[in-house]
Amino acid sequence: MTDIISALIEYLGEQQVILGADLTNRATSYWRPEPTKTLALLRPRSTDEVSQILKLCHAHDQPVVVQGGLTGCVDGAISTEQEIIISLERMNRIESIDPVGGTATVEAGVILETLHSTLANEGLMFPLDLGARGSCTIGGNIATNAGGINVLRYGMMRELVLGLEAVLADGTVISSMNQMIKNNAGYDIKQLFIGSEGTLGVVTRAVVKIHPRSKSRDSAMVGVQDFEAVTGFLQYLRGALGGTLSAFEVMWGDYFCAVTEPGWHRPPMQRDHPFYIMIETEGSDPESDAKRFSDTLEHAFETGLISDAVVPKSEAERKSLWDIRENFEAILEKQPYYLYDVSLPIKDMPAYVSDVQNALQDQFTAASCYVLGHVADGNLHLFLCPGESGDWHESCDKVVYGPLKNFEGSISAEHGIGTEKISWLGISRSEPEIALMRQLKAAMDPNKILGAGRVIPPAES
Ligand SMILES: Cc1cc2nc3c(=O)[nH]c(=O)nc-3n(C[C@H](O)[C@H](O)[C@H](O)COP(=O)(O)OP(=O)(O)OC[C@H]3O[C@@H](n4cnc5c(N)ncnc54)[C@H](O)[C@@H]3O)c2cc1C
Known part of the structure; x- marks a missing residue:
């Protein structure tokens, strides 16, 4: 047993330092079910315990990775065999x-x-x-x-x-x-x-x-004919709903069709609309909010802004509409798949998606690309499925990040950088920005023990 492990066991007690075979029932992450690799997993109970653990790790130059719920999408929380995991699972008050x-x-x-x-x-x-x-x-x-x-x-x-x-x-x-x-x-x-x-x-x-808590919540899924209608509908809702709009989630038609194939979600409307949008408002007066919501939808329908709409009549129906947006198991079955999270100006989204689709098809004849996202925030998620077995991560990275630079977009809208996007950071951050990140890191973690090899690319020697 190494010195650092002995010191940690002495401080935390054997039960809170998980080692060897006791780790086998702990998955690597939400996305990777295989058992986690690590030197040891620690389960502190307080800030003081975290502080003492880090003092010891700092003194021993021991690399550490922090874990929460392991749902992160860029592999930042995944430990190597040489790292110690600090899990916050017992600090849950x-x-x-x-x-x-x-x-x-x-x-x-x-x-x-x-x-x-x-x-x-x-x-x-x-x-x-x-x-x-x-x-x-x-x-x-x-x-x-x-x-x-x-x-x-x-x-x-x-x-x-x-x-x-x-x-x-x-x-x-x-x-x-x-x-x-x-x-x-x-x-x-x-x-x-x-x-x-x-x-x-x-x-x-x-x-x-x-x-x-809001007193009213109104939801609907709508189908629209093109991206111009998506942005037109967003602008219209912002004006008509007076700040109560809380969600505007867009699904490209290919995504909607993939997750509503037989055996997956039941399609609540025709499957041939080019775009589907899940909208939700929150307000304070159930009666007048519901009326304003339905009048707004009706007007959008009459003016041709939207082609179809489904309004859930119960919480169960609302949940099944949201499931179409949030539960994409049907796509995760299409191995290999690669998930991306980018942001760019809303007006450029159709051109960008078309560039990605064309570049993907040029390389993989049986490929598919499924797009969805929190479009109102400039955020798109893309699932790239090359349609061939093998490791195509790097090729798909080039397909997604290559055209992004032309649109001055970000390689990470909300998922972060982790280890997965580290070599692409230069697309979205300038050299002086990255140099300042290195200076901050050196000032706050001079021995580079925290999350080493994540977020900041190594300086060229
Ligand atoms: C189905 C699904 C849907 C998602 N949807 C969204 C979405 O809509 N928007 C969005 O932004 N993200 C989304 N995510 C990803 C998102 O990053 C995470 O779900 C969440 O924010 C990460 O929390 P976690 O506790 O699982 O962190 P982990 O995955 O455990 O860790 C993530 C990163 O944070 C670090 N970390 C964790 N806890 C701490 C801590 N206490 N102190 C310091 N560092 C810490 C880790 O080292 C790692 O680098 C989604 C993920 C999944 C699986």
Whole structure:
């Protein structure tokens, strides 16, 4: 047994240091069911324990990776055999809820859905929502600056965190648990940790913004004839619904058809529309909100902006419509598949998608490309399926990221960089920006033990 493992067992006790065969029932990630590789997995219970662990790892030059719910899409939380995992799974307490201040104070390992249901019982809500809600943690959401389906109205995680506590690589605790919206006392230190994917510190606690739960929710799925109608409908809804629009999720026709093949989701409408859109509003007056929503849809239909619409009559029907957007098992069966998350100006989306589709077809005759996304935020997700067995990741990366530069887009809208996109960072960040990232990393983690080999490409020697 190595010195560092002995020291960790002495400090945490044997039960909280998982080794060898005891790791076999722990999957590598949401996307990879095989057992995780690691030197040891640690289960601290408090910020102090995280601090002590990092002091020891720092002193031993021991690489560390932080894990939340393992739902991240860019392999950032996946450990190597040489790394130690710090899992936040036991730091899962909702410490306090303050409806007047509009805050919830939570430990980083709280599962997003647990926060949703706890707040719902008190007539409150936390606006971040995404398909991985049942597994992802608030710490992981912070570390990836998660976005999801309500960004249009409430913003990304960066806008939803008021304060946080993080432990630096050498064990120093930075407690910045601010509860106010206004606080301009020097640099806003929390923003360094939000979106840093576990490379600058371990987030252990946070203060997040909460709201009263909406009294009304209206949803619909619509079919439209072209991308011009998608953007026209978005503009129309923004005006007609007076700020109550909370979701506007677009699915290209090929995606909709793939996930509604026989044996998968039941199609709620004809399968030949070029685009499908899931919309949702939240308001305060169920009766007048429902009327405004249906009048708005009716008018859009009469003016030819939309071609078809389905309004769910129950929560179960609403859920089955959302399942079409959020549950893409049908595509995950088409091995190999590669998932991408990019952003670009909305007006350029049709040209970009067409460039990607053409480049893919040039290389793989049996390929398919399935596109969906939080279009109103400039965010697209693409599944590329080459239709041939083999490892085509690099070829598909070139297909997706190559044309993106022409549109001044970002290689990561909301999933982060992790290890997966590291060699492409230069498309979206300038050399001086990357150099500043290296300086920050060197100042905060001089021994490079936290999330090594993630986010920042190595400097050329
Ligand atoms: C079905 C599905 C749908 C998704 N939809 C969306 C979406 O709509 N929008 C979106 O933005 N993302 C989406 N994601 C990806 C998203 O990044 C994650 O779901 C979530 O934010 C990650 O949380 P996690 O706890 O699983 O983190 P993990 O996967 O465990 O970790 C992610 C990264 O954060 C680091 N990290 C984790 N916890 C901490 C911590 N406490 N301190 C420091 N670093 C930490 C890890 O080291 C890693 O680099 C989706 C994923 C899935 C599987």
